[in-house]
Amino acid sequence: MTRITSVDVTDVRFPTSxxxxxxxAMNKDGDYSATYVVLRTDDPRLAGYGFTxxxxxxxxxxxxxxxxxxxxxxxxxxAGVVGDLGGTYRDLAxxxxxxxxxxxxxxxxxxxxAVMNAVWDLAARLAGKxxxxxxxxxxxxxxVDTLDLTYLSDVLTRQEAVDMLAETVxxxxxxxxxxxxxxxxxxxxxxxxxxxSDDKLRELAALAITNGYRHVKLxxxxxxADDIRRCTIAREVxxxxxxxxxxxxxxxxxxEAIEWVNALAQFKPLWIEEPTSPDDVLGHxxxxxxxxxxxxxxxxxxxxxVLFKQLFQAEAIDYCQLDSARLASINEIIxxxxxxxxxxxxxCPHAGGVGLCELVQHLSVFDYVxxxxxxxxxxxxxxxxxxxxxxDPCVVESGAYVLPTxxxxxxxxxxxxxxxxAYPDGAYWSTRHPxxxxxxxxxxx
Amino acid sequence: MTRITSVDVTDVRFPTSxxxxxxxAMNKDGDYSATYVVLRTDDPRLAGYGFTxxxxxxxxxxxxxxxxxxxxxxxxxxAGVVGDLGGTYRDLAxxxxxxxxxxxxxxxxxxxxAVMNAVWDLAARLAGKxxxxxxxxxxxxxxVDTLDLTYLSDVLTRQEAVDMLAETVxxxxxxxxxxxxxxxxxxxxxxxxxxxSDDKLRELAALAITNGYRHVKLxxxxxxADDIRRCTIAREVxxxxxxxxxxxxxxxxxxEAIEWVNALAQFKPLWIEEPTSPDDVLGHxxxxxxxxxxxxxxxxxxxxxVLFKQLFQAEAIDYCQLDSARLASINEIIxxxxxxxxxxxxxCPHAGGVGLCELVQHLSVFDYVxxxxxxxxxxxxxxxxxxxxxxDPCVVESGAYVLPTxxxxxxxxxxxxxxxxAYPDGAYWSTRHPxxxxxxxxxxx
Numbered sequence: 001m002t003r004i005t006s007v008d009v010t011d012v013r014f015p016t017s018x019x020x021x022x023x024x025a026m027n028k029d030g031d032y033s034a035t036y037v038v039l040r041t042d043d044p045r046l047a048g049y050g051f052t053x054x055x056x057x058x059x060x061x062x063x064x065x066x067x068x069x070x071x072x073x074x075x076x077x078x079a080g081v082v083g084d085l086g087g088t089y090r091d092l093a094x095x096x097x098x099x100x101x102x103x104x105x106x107x108x109x110x111x112x113x114a115v116m117n118a119v120w121d122l123a124a125r126l127a128g129k130x131x132x133x134x135x136x137x138x139x140x141x142x143x144v145d146t147l148d149l150t151y152l153s154d155v156l157t158r159q160e161a162v163d164m165l166a167e168t169v170x171x172x173x174x175x176x177x178x179x180x181x182x183x184x185x186x187x188x189x190x191x192x193x194x195x196x197s198d199d200k201l202r203e204l205a206a207l208a209i210t211n212g213y214r215h216v217k218l219x220x221x222x223x224x225a226d227d228i229r230r231c232t233i234a235r236e237v238x239x240x241x242x243x244x245x246x247x248x249x250x251x252x253x254x255x256e257a258i259e260w261v262n263a264l265a266q267f268k269p270l271w272i273e274e275p276t277s278p279d280d281v282l283g284h285x286x287x288x289x290x291x292x293x294x295x296x297x298x299x300x301x302x303x304x305x306v307l308f309k310q311l312f313q314a315e316a317i318d319y320c321q322l323d324s325a326r327l328a329s330i331n332e333i334i335x336x337x338x339x340x341x342x343x344x345x346x347x348c349p350h351a352g353g354v355g356l357c358e359l360v361q362h363l364s365v366f367d368y369v370x371x372x373x374x375x376x377x378x379x380x381x382x383x384x385x386x387x388x389x390x391x392d393p394c395v396v397e398s399g400a401y402v403l404p405t406x407x408x409x410x411x412x413x414x415x416x417x418x419x420x421x422a423y424p425d426g427a428y429w430s431t432r433h434p435x436x437x438x439x440x441x442x443x444x445x
Numbered sequence: 446m447t448r449i450t451s452v453d454v455t456d457v458r459f460p461t462s463x464x465x466x467x468x469x470a471m472n473k474d475g476d477y478s479a480t481y482v483v484l485r486t487d488d489p490r491l492a493g494y495g496f497t498x499x500x501x502x503x504x505x506x507x508x509x510x511x512x513x514x515x516x517x518x519x520x521x522x523x524a525g526v527v528g529d530l531g532g533t534y535r536d537l538a539x540x541x542x543x544x545x546x547x548x549x550x551x552x553x554x555x556x557x558x559a560v561m562n563a564v565w566d567l568a569a570r571l572a573g574k575x576x577x578x579x580x581x582x583x584x585x586x587x588x589v590d591t592l593d594l595t596y597l598s599d600v601l602t603r604q605e606a607v608d609m610l611a612e613t614v615x616x617x618x619x620x621x622x623x624x625x626x627x628x629x630x631x632x633x634x635x636x637x638x639x640x641x642s643d644d645k646l647r648e649l650a651a652l653a654i655t656n657g658y659r660h661v662k663l664x665x666x667x668x669x670a671d672d673i674r675r676c677t678i679a680r681e682v683x684x685x686x687x688x689x690x691x692x693x694x695x696x697x698x699x700x701e702a703i704e705w706v707n708a709l710a711q712f713k714p715l716w717i718e719e720p721t722s723p724d725d726v727l728g729h730x731x732x733x734x735x736x737x738x739x740x741x742x743x744x745x746x747x748x749x750x751v752l753f754k755q756l757f758q759a760e761a762i763d764y765c766q767l768d769s770a771r772l773a774s775i776n777e778i779i780x781x782x783x784x785x786x787x788x789x790x791x792x793c794p795h796a797g798g799v800g801l802c803e804l805v806q807h808l809s810v811f812d813y814v815x816x817x818x819x820x821x822x823x824x825x826x827x828x829x830x831x832x833x834x835x836x837d838p839c840v841v842e843s844g845a846y847v848l849p850t851x852x853x854x855x856x857x858x859x860x861x862x863x864x865x866x867a868y869p870d871g872a873y874w875s876t877r878h879p880x881x882x883x884x885x886x887x888x889x890x
Binding site: 026027028029030031054055056057058060061062064065068095096097098099100101102103104105106107108109110150151152153154250253254255256276277278279280281282283286301303304306307309310313314 | 554
């Protein structure tokens with residue numbers, strides 16, 4: 001019998017604020033960070049890796065929450081934990097005292113995501129399969145047993161979930177072959193960070209098209225004149241056959257969003273992403289009506305399945321951008337995919353950050369193979385940074401994620417990276433006091 | 446010049462799970478807890494006290510978050526902090542790295558509530574007024590400057606807020622006199638905890654009526670036969686002139702809520718409280734339509750102003766039960782009151798817990814004096830426990846909160862109580878290892 005012997009949770013922070021990678025109208029100086037969970041077993045060759053993503057300060061709070069959340073796993077039999085992934089999830093979620101701090105939102109939910117991502121990684125490693133394949137080959141009833149359908153039955157019953165998944169079983173192997181041949185289409189945000197100069201934007205947008213991308217995304221929302229100038233540059237570079245997306249990162253109220261997006265309509269964006277508060281279902285619905293045919297996209301801050309249920313019910317979004325480290329892992333993510341299919345909304349997962357690309361490639365492949373059955377009108381985010389810290393980094397070729405083949409959820413980081421960027425005692429932070437102080441002062445201001 | 450010299454944040458937990466006080470269908474064994482904030486100044490007679498409320502495990506996480514959130518206050522001039530309560534709020538909320546962990550929800554938002562509650566307490570103490578009076582006598586424009594109206598302008602503009610408040614100014618002193626005479630009407634939840642026996646329910650419900658209450662609330666949702674029996678007992682005791690409310694604490698999906706509540710319709714409850722997920726705006730709207738004329742109430746887990754905006758827009762609730770320790774203090778609470786007035790929804794604040802009654806009495810008085818101008822169809826929760834730990838406990842007579850007169854937000858706890866129930870090192874917890882271990886084991890299970 002193999003047991004989980006310990007759970008290591010590390011606060012890992014990368015100093016991305018130094019280069020303005022990741023800068024947008026709301027998040028000006030993020031230090032991309034991971035609350036990194038390792039489930040160790042008494043088999044030295046077997047461990048589970050997972051994380052949630054934050055942007056710096058507060059990652060220590062998530063780390064503490066993840067340690068507490070994972071504690072019940074210590075001492076358990078691995079086969080029992082991964083043999084009942086629904087039961088494991090429910091056990092960890094059931095603590096009613098901790099539930100009070102959400103429920104299912106904020107720090108506690110991010111911690112749940114980190115821990116359950118590690119559990120699913122462990123399950124896939126034990127099975128010797130990449131996670132997308134584990135999910136695609138799992139018995140339908142068993143897979144549905146893992147799902148958290150709480151509060152969803154007005155939109156998605158257990159039987160509907162079973163039926164939707166069962167329907168795709170006969171044709172899955174053909175679609176796996178497709179994925180092996182073509183990969184899953186992606187787009188790049190790397191060109192469009194708000195802190196980049198016009199020259200850097202022009203250069204990176206051109207590079208994106210050269211590299212086979214058909215979509216380029218720009219951050220907007222700080223200054224309308226700047227946005228018009230940057231969108232003009234982007235269209236000059238990518239032309240009008242490629243897609244331009246714009247992303248406001250929640251900086252607007254609803255009336256302002258409508259006015260601003262319509263002022264950018266001349267650039268024919270495919271979507272406006274995060275026009276307003278991520279909690280505002282009815283606000284997104286109002287924006288969508290007012291800016292059509294420009295699509296509305298949101299989801300990276302979509303706190304839980306109940307929020308997504310309502311986004312679908314209210315016909316509030318054209319694109320669902322669920323987040324693999326904010327939703328409570330596969331148990332909560334697959335229900336969102338199923339609801340999206342029922343309502344005809346394409347899922348284009350949020351990625352970037354730390355390791356989110358590594359995770360979402362599995363989700364998108366599973367969606368194509370077992371849920372949506374199509375890549376039409378779908379494109380998954382890709383941001384080309386921090387992959388060097390992962391042992392099984394995603395590979396993108398000609399604007400598509402190459403089908404991952406290694407066992408697990410691609411969530412393992414190199415021990416050397418974790419050691420170097422552990423906060424505040426890792427080699428990087430402990431030897432760079434000046435920057436550490438700047439970070440701390442910004443927190444105090 | 447008086448400065449804030451330090452911020453003490455203490456994890457205080459009361460062992461309420463021992464007596465089943467506070468037990469309901471979702472929260473079976475809460476240890477009512479406070480993340481308790483003290484803003485100390487270099488004037489030993491002046492400090493600000495505030496808290497958020499949790500039910501046990503995870504209160505340490507809130508404590509850490511509140512410490513970080515309050516850090517920028519240390520060293521600041523008290524007059525500057527309380528002279529610009531909007532600026533102070535925005536400063537503390539502006540950290541974009543911490544914002545990522547919400548935004549405006551979960552642990553980080555609870556921490557913000559705790560800190561800003563202490564800031565408002567400090568402001569009222571410095572002014573020598575109870576908080577309700579500070580708010581009622583503040584210049585209208587100055588008061589509106591303190592409010593967080595972000596994401597609300599599609600429903601409430603700044604000018605509307607100014608106009609709504611200005612309209613009540615001429616008549617406020619008359620209503621203050623009313624409050625001094627009658628107090629603010631309340632109801633009791635003390636009778637109806639799910640863990641109480643039928644005899645205890647019968648006895649406490651009778652006592653409530655004897656004590657002048659016109660409303661009694663029961664916890665429901667664990668077992669329908671039990672609920673029918675308990676509602677029968679309650680109606681036998683209180684008769685049909687008094688109001689019976691029922692509270693499911695989020696245990697149902699939407700279809701189940703509709704079915705269950707209609708099965709209890711024979712008892713003519715005034716409202717069903719928390720029928721489903723607190724995040725489910727559209728779910729509450731659906732329940733409301735299906736169970737009318739029974740009202741729908743929710744709000745104690747209402748995460749932020751954007752959630753309440755939507756509850757109003759969707760006509761999802763008949764009673765708004767905002768929480769004084771979950772919303773980010775006065776800055777976010779008054780906007781909810783203003784929106785409630787605009788949509789004609791009475792606010793009946795959630796209370797109980799630790800010290801929530803002490804806070805909400807100020808809110809309800811302010812609502813009567815400066816916003817709603819009426820107590821019609823309004824009643825504020827009262828639960829009779831843990832008041833002995835507060836230096837200025839609320840006083841309830843003949844089913845009404847007596848107008849508080851002491852300076853501040855009534856948020857100060859006795860130092861001896863804090864010392865005794867500090868977790869895990871206070872006298873209570875450190876000498877009761879067996880119970881502390883039980884708590885810990887429950888967390889592990």
